[in-house]
Amino acid sequence: MAVTIYDIAKATGFSITTVSKVLNNYPDVGQKTREKILKTVDEMGYFPSSYARTLTTKKSYTLGVIYMESLGIGLKHSFFSGIIQSFKQVVELEGYDLLFIANKIGDEKKSYLDHFKYRGVDGVVVFSSENDDEELDKVIDADLPSVIIDLDSSNTNVVHSDNYQGTELALQYLTDLGHKKIAHIAGHQNTFSGIERMKGFLKAMKRLDLTIPPSYIVNGGFFSIEGGREAMQQLLVLNERPTAVFASSDTMALGAIQVIQEAGLRVPEDISVIGYDNVDWSEYITPRLTTIRQDVDKIGADAAKILLNSINGKTKKYVKEVIPVTLVKRDSCSER
Incomplete structure (x- = not known):
């Protein structure tokens, strides 16, 4: 049977409110109390349900992903896969999961935006090589925090190479x-x-x-x-x-x-x-x-930080970041 917050409160002798504050990282809890509760959480193997966490924090801790590349090779695309990996590493440290969307919910076809509203995502990252997509524009123009990679827009956050x-x-x-x-x-x-x-x-x-x-x-x-x-x-x-x-x-x-x-x-x-x-x-x-x-590592990591800042209200304006590139000299060019 799954361990509940009530079990943690009973085992530690603290109130459910105090345990909840520790689990949600509120500052008004003493250090010794915090350490005791967290130790018990670890020993008892407690994991807060996503539903309960959503009610407490008003966040789903889920980020929607729109991924479109022109060659039809999916995540095998070395440029985008490298960016996705570095993006994923940063957001996972903050407790976020990634949701790659389909264009259906059950048997019913839905737009990207409808899908994200249905899933209650906190923000959206767009990996795309193509400019012209009406459904994508709807996501970018919505109030939902977003960042787009390898595209340009004046209506959302942008990260791309120079x-x-x-x-x-x-x-x-x-x-x-x-x-x-x-x-x-x-x-x-x-x-x-x-x-x-x-x-x-x-x-x-x-x-x-x-x-x-x-x-x-x-x-x-x-x-x-x-x-x-x-x-x-x-x-x-x-x-x-x-x-x-x-x-x-x-x-x-x-x-x-x-x-x-x-x-x-x-x-x-x-x-x-x-x-x-x-x-x-x-x-x-x-x-x-x-x-x-x-620099796929920097593109992905910076895009993740920009999106998280938007979700947490740390930035009021859209951020546009252009990442420098470098020349790698090998053997396919020679003097004329």
């Missing part, structure tokens, strides 16, 4: 190696990162006073290996092909490298390739991939 800095680092590195004919395999222009890295590419190339033939910008789709392959095939048949390629993701960079090698060309001797993300396998392919590293 995509402009990333493209600047990549292109400056390639030009320092002597490259002038630089192509871009772009991410889908319905994604925040795809749009931002495209803008960054155009801005950096202009600053470096380099010409961009229209044929040097190719849509690689939703950041897949196949998308990188198809884009690189278009670049290889040009009369004046590029000497370097900046891909908007490591997966597209891998696809590009495969096509280059299949054509009998060498990376980096004939064409240099640089990716974006620094996924786990990027240092194990041949050649080892030069790339832009996103």
Whole structure:
């Protein structure tokens, strides 16, 4: 039979009110009393029910999760899975559980917002690569505290990498190696990162006073290996092909490298390739991939802290945090 708060009160000789105050971390309880109650709680294996805790604290200690990625590989996506892990570690320390939602409650289809209201979550974190989702907008515009990752909004908290800095680092590195004919395999222009890295590419190339033939910008789709392959095939048949390629993701960079090698060309001797993300396998392919590293640990941890602060009323304004990135030099780029 489960241990109750009444059992703790009886075992310690304190009132139910005093025990409740200790369990909910009220300050107006003496240290010796607190220690005795907590020791008894531990010895008797008492766990407060989530329902009782909700009545006491007015919180469910549950955070809703909206997770959408374009490749259809779910939590195997190395960028988002790394962020989710660091986010999870921070919120768990504060006693929160994560609820990944479906679009149904029983047999009835529900919106994200309806689902979160039904579950009574305290806040929502959004992991998404796509900009255009009407149901997502409803969540962001609601009173429910939220934070979005790898997207942008003026209506909620935001955490994402510095995509402009990333493209600047990549292109400056390639030009320092002597490259002038630089192509871009772009991410889908319905994604925040795809749009931002495209803008960054155009801005950096202009600053470096380099010409961009229209044929040097190719849509690689939703950041897949196949998308990188198809884009690189278009670049290889040009009369004046590029000497370097900046891909908007490591997966597209891998696809590009495969096509280059299949054509009998060498990376980096004939064409240099640089990716974006620094996924786990990027240092194990041949050649080892030069790339832009996103700090997934900081993105996830900071997003968690921002959301918890919003839930606890510690911040009145929306927070927008842009996380710096770094260039990881390996073997897929060389001097021209």
